[in-house]
Amino acid sequence: MTDSNPLVPALANLLVDVVWWLESCGDEEVDPDSAVKMMESVGGVLLRLPSDQRQQLLRVLGELAEAEQDPARREFLESFPLSIGMVEDEES
Template structure:
């Protein structure tokens, strides 16, 4: 989207990739309790964003998913808002 600061998609991608790493790493790579705490912390921060900033973040995720060649990362990008409680998954 043309009104979006180019830094927004970069940072959105980094947030998603960090959570993806924590979600997919083995127990011997990162302590599972620490990983869960960090993922909950990230979700909590994102949930507290003002509505306009959250909308920008969600648009960035949609744009990233639309152009993502890796089907696994694309699927994670698409599921990220619902998994973090950023959108209502009902209906």
């Protein structure tokens, strides 16, 4: 990974894991409305990051996806920026 601060990839991994868990939980584990509110909150915080920090996070997420061995988690890492609202769909 190109990031010299090991905290950034660690926190990015943690953030992705929490959002993945929220998306995959059944209604009996987490209230769907609460899960949506939490994911919207995460997306809002990420959108308020300064542009250079957002770009750094996007780069780290890309590096994590490239290094990921689990195909399902790699796919989630690749789709994370779009699904959380950090980037726009290029096809729109």
